[in-house]
Amino acid sequence: MEKYCDKCGTKLNEDAAFCSKCANPVNGTTVTQAKSKIGAGLFGIFLGSLGIHNFYLGYNSKAIAQLLLTVIGWLVCGIGPIVASIWGLIEGIEILAGYIKTDANGVPLVD
Ligand SMILES: [Zn+2]
Known part of the structure; x- marks a missing residue:
């Protein structure tokens, strides 16, 4: 049976489950709002040390790791936030460059 994006x-x-071109959920798929690629990328670049872009995309364990790295790292030695910022910045660029293409549920990001 062939399927076409409606x-x-x-x-x-x-x-x-999703159209490969426009990310529209295919019939029968529980509709999950596609996330914004630009939004996720900018969150990563500017708020990456708090894991905001990963919370946004649903990568909660990664987001919590970044948040803890910032909070605990800041209390302990001051290097944690720098590491988390660079980590978030790199992921933000990866999102914008298309290396990270989906959210945690596999829903493609839209422009
Ligand atoms: Zn489509």
């Missing part, structure tokens, strides 16, 4: 008409794999 939004843009792109032909999809039988087991596809």
